[in-house]
Amino acid sequence: MTATTDTVGGTHGSASRAETFRALHHDRAPSAPLVLPGPWDAVSARAFAAAGFPALATPSAGISAALGYPDSGGTPPEEMFAAIGRIVRSVSVPVSADVEDGYGLPPRELVERLLEAGAVGCNLEDSGPADHQLADPRWHADWLAEVRAAAGGALFLNARVDTFLRGVPDAGAAIERGRLYREAGADCVYPILAPPELLPELAAGIGGPLNAIAVPGGPSPRELGELGATRVTFGGGLQRRIAEEIQGxxxxxxxx
Known part of the structure; x- marks a missing residue:
C-alpha cells in the first residue's frame, strides 16, 4: 500500500474535537487512566455522560447485540454507522467508535463515514472478524498509514493488536506490531486481552498511550493504570451486564 496525503475535506471542526479527545490521553497520572465506558445506544450514552465521563467509546459487540446481530462482522456497516451517529447526537462529549477491521471500506471512505457519524476517533483491529486470522503487520501498518493520511488530525486512531486474542501470548509479537502501528500514525495501541502482568512491558516497549480492557474479576481501571494503561475500555462487557440484569x-x- 502507498499512503496518500489527500485528506477528507471539511474536517477543521472535526480536527478540533479530535484534538480535545487526543489531549485526554496525555499527562495522566498512573492512578487516573482515561476511563471510557462503551455505550450501545442513546440511553446508555446519556447515562454515562450524565455520570461525568469526559468521553465515550462505542463497542462493536455491544452495538451488534443491541441491534440483534452477532459480533465479529455480523452487523452491516450502514447499521453500525447509523447507530454510532445516534449515540454521538445524544451526548455533548466526544465519542470514539469501534469499527472492527474497517468493514473492507477504502481508507478515504472509512474516514468519511466516521466523520459523517460525528466520531472523533476509531478502533481498528488487525485480525479479520470472519476468519480470525492476524493480518500481516507491515501490510496493516501501511493500511493504517492510509487511514491516517485520509483523516489528517480529524480522527484519533486506536490500533488494536489481536495477538493475545488469537492465541499468540508472546509480548514481543504485540510490541513489534504496536511499534509499527505507532510509526504508521496510530495515536494509541490496544493489545486486547493482554495479561495485566504484561502491561508494564508492553507500555515500555510500544511507547505512547496504551489501551487496556477491564474485565469482570480482573484489575480495576485504577489498577490497570498503575500497571501502565493510559486508557481503559470495556468492550461489550457493560452491555452484557445490563442484559443479564434485564434477564433477572x-x-x-x-x-x-
Whole structure:
C-alpha cells in the first residue's frame, strides 16, 4: 500500500474535537487512566455522560447485540454507522467508535463515514472478524498509514493488536506490531486481552498511550493504570451486564 496525503475535506471542526479527545490521553497520572465506558445506544450514552465521563467509546459487540446481530462482522456497516451517529447526537462529549477491521471500506471512505457519524476517533483491529486470522503487520501498518493520511488530525486512531486474542501470548509479537502501528500514525495501541502482568512491558516497549480492557474479576481501571494503561475500555462487557440484569428482571416479572 502507498499512503496518500489527500485528506477528507471539511474536517477543521472535526480536527478540533479530535484534538480535545487526543489531549485526554496525555499527562495522566498512573492512578487516573482515561476511563471510557462503551455505550450501545442513546440511553446508555446519556447515562454515562450524565455520570461525568469526559468521553465515550462505542463497542462493536455491544452495538451488534443491541441491534440483534452477532459480533465479529455480523452487523452491516450502514447499521453500525447509523447507530454510532445516534449515540454521538445524544451526548455533548466526544465519542470514539469501534469499527472492527474497517468493514473492507477504502481508507478515504472509512474516514468519511466516521466523520459523517460525528466520531472523533476509531478502533481498528488487525485480525479479520470472519476468519480470525492476524493480518500481516507491515501490510496493516501501511493500511493504517492510509487511514491516517485520509483523516489528517480529524480522527484519533486506536490500533488494536489481536495477538493475545488469537492465541499468540508472546509480548514481543504485540510490541513489534504496536511499534509499527505507532510509526504508521496510530495515536494509541490496544493489545486486547493482554495479561495485566504484561502491561508494564508492553507500555515500555510500544511507547505512547496504551489501551487496556477491564474485565469482570480482573484489575480495576485504577489498577490497570498503575500497571501502565493510559486508557481503559470495556468492550461489550457493560452491555452484557445490563442484559443479564434485564434477564433477572424478566424472571422476577414472570414469577411475580
Amino acid at each position: 428482571l424478566a424472571r422476577e416479572l414472570r414469577d411475580g
